[in-house]
Amino acid sequence: MGIMENPKNGYDAAVIGTGLGGCACGALLAKAGLKTLILEKNEKIGGSCSYYEKEGFKVDIGTHMFTRGNYGPIGEVQRRLGIPRRIQFAQVSDLALLTGAGYSLILPKEAYRYPAFYYQLYRQLDVPLKDFIAVSKLFYDLVMMPDSEIEKWDERPVDEFVAKYVGKNLRLLGYLGGILGLFFVIPFWEASAGEAIWSYKRMFGERTLSYPRGGASRIPSVFLEAAQGLGADLLTGSRVTRIRVENGQVQGVEIEGGTFFPARAVVSTTSLRDSVFHLVGEQHFPELYREKVRKLKKSIIAFQVKIGLDKKLFKAGALFGARIRDKNFDPKKVTLEEVKKGYQEIMEGKIPQVTMVYCPVPSNFDPALAPPGKQLITACTAGPTTDVDLQDPPEKWLDELVDTLDELIPGLKKHMIWCDRFDTKFIANWIGKEFGPAISTAQTVDQVGKNRPLIRTPIRGLYFAGDGAGGRGVGTELATQSGIECSEMVASDLRFGLLG
Numbered sequence: 001m002g003i004m005e006n007p008k009n010g011y012d013a014a015v016i017g018t019g020l021g022g023c024a025c026g027a028l029l030a031k032a033g034l035k036t037l038i039l040e041k042n043e044k045i046g047g048s049c050s051y052y053e054k055e056g057f058k059v060d061i062g063t064h065m066f067t068r069g070n071y072g073p074i075g076e077v078q079r080r081l082g083i084p085r086r087i088q089f090a091q092v093s094d095l096a097l098l099t100g101a102g103y104s105l106i107l108p109k110e111a112y113r114y115p116a117f118y119y120q121l122y123r124q125l126d127v128p129l130k131d132f133i134a135v136s137k138l139f140y141d142l143v144m145m146p147d148s149e150i151e152k153w154d155e156r157p158v159d160e161f162v163a164k165y166v167g168k169n170l171r172l173l174g175y176l177g178g179i180l181g182l183f184f185v186i187p188f189w190e191a192s193a194g195e196a197i198w199s200y201k202r203m204f205g206e207r208t209l210s211y212p213r214g215g216a217s218r219i220p221s222v223f224l225e226a227a228q229g230l231g232a233d234l235l236t237g238s239r240v241t242r243i244r245v246e247n248g249q250v251q252g253v254e255i256e257g258g259t260f261f262p263a264r265a266v267v268s269t270t271s272l273r274d275s276v277f278h279l280v281g282e283q284h285f286p287e288l289y290r291e292k293v294r295k296l297k298k299s300i301i302a303f304q305v306k307i308g309l310d311k312k313l314f315k316a317g318a319l320f321g322a323r324i325r326d327k328n329f330d331p332k333k334v335t336l337e338e339v340k341k342g343y344q345e346i347m348e349g350k351i352p353q354v355t356m357v358y359c360p361v362p363s364n365f366d367p368a369l370a371p372p373g374k375q376l377i378t379a380c381t382a383g384p385t386t387d388v389d390l391q392d393p394p395e396k397w398l399d400e401l402v403d404t405l406d407e408l409i410p411g412l413k414k415h416m417i418w419c420d421r422f423d424t425k426f427i428a429n430w431i432g433k434e435f436g437p438a439i440s441t442a443q444t445v446d447q448v449g450k451n452r453p454l455i456r457t458p459i460r461g462l463y464f465a466g467d468g469a470g471g472r473g474v475g476t477e478l479a480t481q482s483g484i485e486c487s488e489m490v491a492s493d494l495r496f497g498l499l500g
């Protein structure tokens with residue numbers, strides 16, 4: 001079908017995608033009085049914060065925890081929209097259980113329980129007396145370090161930060177580094193220490209690890225309801241196939257079927273690679289910019305399972321666990337090189353010897369997400385992006401994930417009502433980013449802070465939001481912060497007539 005001009009007069013801004021970056025940006029642009037169009041390729045909104053229903057369970061597509069709740073950018077969007085705390089974040093007393101590989105620790109909500117938590121941490125890690133004060137200083141600095149000092153760590157990796165406190169104690173380095181790098185879906189020796197300290201400072205200081213009532217999909221639903229109430233148009237099932245550019249200026253967007261929507265500004269929330277090389281066309285960008293985008297590093301992805309249980313088996317809000325298949329292996333003798341070897345196995349498409357599991361339990365935060373007396377489990381394990389050929393088939397990765405969960409949550413298989421399994425290709429297709437990385441511009445030492453890709457591009461009227469440019473923090477909150485920053489920039493440029 002040829003290009004069919006949309007009969008409308010056009011939009012001030014068109015936003016591609018309804019992940020948290022897109023719906024936050026779109027809602028705030030509408031709040032600024034701009035005529036806004038928000039487009040979503042899937043029939044359901046939300047990106048990785050979308051959901052489906054099954055046998056009375058409300059199930060998130062992604063595997064989420066929220067580190068800052070209404071104290072972070074998600075709360076800031078609501079305040080700017082004039083709907084403060086429309087989204088309610090719930091907590092439980094035992095926020096998370098860290099278990100497996102010889103350890104078992106409860107992360108508590110209440111501050112008065114922290115001394116016992118640290119005591120158990122030191123005891124189980126066999127922290128030598130000579131390292132006791134240094135490790136205590138590490139945790140103190142995570143909460144108290146000034147942001148001006150944190151910025152100095154942006155271009156240095158997490159392992160260097162941890163080594164400052166534990167020296168050559170490789171076991172402590174591996175365990176503490178793993179905890180600090182957890183949220184960034186990349187190995188901790190590549191992750192920015194500044195990004196980790198900044199994120200953990202807020203999570204621990206505010207004690208806000210939580211989950212939204214109604215599930216993760218409640219967030220995009222609230223943002224987009226507000227956007228539509230402010231006059232924004234929302235089109236689902238509308239895949240953008242091209243961002244039209246003429247003479248260095250954005251003209252609008254074209255969707256499948258040929259319909260064209262004129263717009264003075266376009267915000268893309270897919271990866272920068274997708275935007276530059278597929279939606280726009282590299283010929284429209286300066287060569288230096290193309291090369292920078294081509295060299296951007298991405299995070300890895302995950303295999304996921306969603307499980308409905310006929311009874312409540314697990315008490316904490318989330319499980320961070322590990323299973324070692326070799327029963328002769330002593331986890332207390334693990335070295336950093338062995339940890340790196342496990343990551344290398346993942347990057348080669350092989351199931352590693354140690355299976356790491358990230359497992360929020362949404363129904364423990366909001367019982368309404370599961371039928372009465374039942375429990376909803378969402379879990380994932382790291383896997384390579386889809387540009388890597390798997391040496392072990394997807395079914396085997398998913399079997400290993402379920403087996404690991406059954407060992408860490410005894411009785412899981414016995415009480416399983418259903419189990420939905422999602423391989424990396426499904427996840428990549430749903431979120432729509434090339435190769436399906438969890439974070440398309442990974443938070444490595446050279447891609448955070450002042451080195452993070454800019455929201456404004458060399459093309460007039462083209463902007464990036466979401467996990468690819470701008471922002472700071474953990475996952476969904478990174479994308480939301482980017483959406484806020486992008487909305488401010490677009491509104492300012494339009495207000496001052498910079499886009500024609």
